[in-house]
Amino acid sequence: MSHELRTPLNGILGFAQLLEMDESLNSQQQEFVQAILNGARHLLNLVNEMLDIARIETGEIQLAYDLIKLGSVIDESVKLIEPLAGKRNIKIVNQTQLDKYYVYTDSTRLRQILLNLLDNAVKYNRDNGTVTLTSRSEGGNICIHIKDSGIGIPKNEYENIFAPFYRIKGTKVDGTGMGLSLVKQLIQLMGGTIGVESEMGEGSDFWFSLPAVKEDCSGRMNLYQERLSQIGEKKILYIEDSVVHLKLMKKILEPFPNFLLISANFGKDGLKIIFREQWDLILVDTNLHDIGGYKVLEYLQEDGRTKQIPMIVFNAGTVSAEMEMLKIAKKGSKEYMAKPLEVGLFFRKLEQILTQK
Numbered sequence: 133m134s135h136e137l138r139t140p141l142n143g144i145l146g147f148a149q150l151l152e153m154d155e156s157l158n159s160q161q162q163e164f165v166q167a168i169l170n171g172a173r174h175l176l177n178l179v180n181e182m183l184d185i186a187r188i189e190t191g192e193i194q195l196a197y198d199l200i201k202l203g204s205v206i207d208e209s210v211k212l213i214e215p216l217a218g219k220r221n222i223k224i225v226n227q228t229q230l231d232k233y234y235v236y237t238d239s240t241r242l243r244q245i246l247l248n249l250l251d252n253a254v255k256y257n258r259d260n261g262t263v264t265l266t267s268r269s270e271g272g273n274i275c276i277h278i279k280d281s282g283i284g285i286p287k288n289e290y291e292n293i294f295a296p297f298y299r300i301k302g303t304k305v306d307g308t309g310m311g312l313s314l315v316k317q318l319i320q321l322m323g324g325t326i327g328v329e330s331e332m333g334e335g336s337d338f339w340f341s342l343p344a345v346k347e348d349c350s351g352r353m354n355l356y357q358e359r360l361s362q363i364g365e366k367k368i369l370y371i372e373d374s375v376v377h378l379k380l381m382k383k384i385l386e387p388f389p390n391f392l393l394i395s396a397n398f399g400k401d402g403l404k405i406i407f408r409e410q411w412d413l414i415l416v417d418t419n420l421h422d423i424g425g426y427k428v429l430e431y432l433q434e435d436g437r438t439k440q441i442p443m444i445v446f447n448a449g450t451v452s453a454e455m456e457m458l459k460i461a462k463k464g465s466k467e468y469m470a471k472p473l474e475v476g477l478f479f480r481k482l483e484q485i486l487t488q489k
């Protein structure tokens with residue numbers, strides 16, 4: 133499909149561009165050529181977005197996951213949108229504070245998400261308006277808000293606008309209604325969520341959150357990396373039901389071939405695997421959907437075979453989670469860490485635990 137649609141379109145674009153360069157064309161012919169070019173570019177965009185959505189739906193799309201400095205991708209995207217905003221004297225104010233945050237995702241796709249949201253924030257804004265970007269950390273995620281001072285969206289349209297080809301009735305500016313549906317699908321694929329809050333006549337606030345990690349402020353990551361790679365072979369079990377967080381952990385431990393990381397997607401699976409083998413360390417998330425991380429912990433504390441295995445528990449940083457953690461800490465010598473994970477601190481704990489006799 134992709135080939136069949138793109139090849140003729142690229143042909144049209146290519147020949148129209150050749151015509152555009154022909155100086156013998158009169159002004160009316162030039163105008164027609166511009167119309168062909170605009171139409172073809174618009175169609176190519178649409179085709180690309182439709183193909184992307186089709187690929188996500190059939191599970192064909194492959195994301196190139198990597199640890200990415202979220203702040204840099206936001207800066208780049210803002211720069212790309214600024215000329216468009218400038219035309220209508222719309223100010224883009226970037227108040228995000230993301231120096232130490234990394235997300236584990238595909239940078240090209242992340243840029244696509246940001247560009248779509250920023251494009252909307254400008255397109256549906258008023259002249260001389262503003263677009264404000266802010267960030268906040270929330271559990272294991274980092275949440276980005278893109279707030280405009282535009283026309284607003286009625287509450288009963290909050291869900292509809294994420295459907296393919298849907299445009300709010302009476303929307304005057306050009307568009308195909310594909311942007312937000314692609315954005316939503318991509319974010320879900322990345323293990324994140326997206327939403328909107330809006331006030332008619334005042335503006336809209338689109339936000340999305342993605343799993344994140346935090347850099348150690350001491351800047352001593354390299355030191356830990358060296359020391360960790362010198363610890364002998366260790367077997368680590370990670371019980372976690374978020375695929376993206378699992379991938380993230382794999383990425384974090386990638387520099388250490390001496391660590392064998394095995395994962396379990398459910399608490400129950402985790403419990404089965406634990407009793408099958410000897411482990412040097414167990415990592416467990418408190419937010420498991422089947423039996424819950426705390427239950428897993430309780431089982432392990434109560435069983436003589438597993439009581440001694442070191443464990444790091446990850447929690448989402450809520451108050452109730454903190455209370456639970458204190459209870460657990462009293463029971464045994466288990467460690468716990470809040471998400472977003474501070475990688476440097478995590479390495480330090482790994483070193484402490486794995487070098488204990």
Ligand SMILES: Nc1ncnc2c1ncn2[C@@H]1O[C@H](COP(=O)(O)OP(=O)(O)OP(=O)(O)O)[C@@H](O)[C@H]1O
Pocket residue numbers: 248252253256280282283284285293298299300301303306307308309310311312313336
């Ligand atoms: N920031 C916003 N403020 C007000 N309305 C918005 C905003 N963003 C989106 N909308 C509404 O939601 C609809 C869908 O947005 P979406 O980005 O999917 O498509 P589009 O902007 O119309 O076209 P394109 O595919 O070029 O992005 C828009 O047509 C518009 O009615």
Ligand SMILES: [Mg+2]
Pocket residue numbers: 248251252307311312
């Ligand atoms: Mg759009």
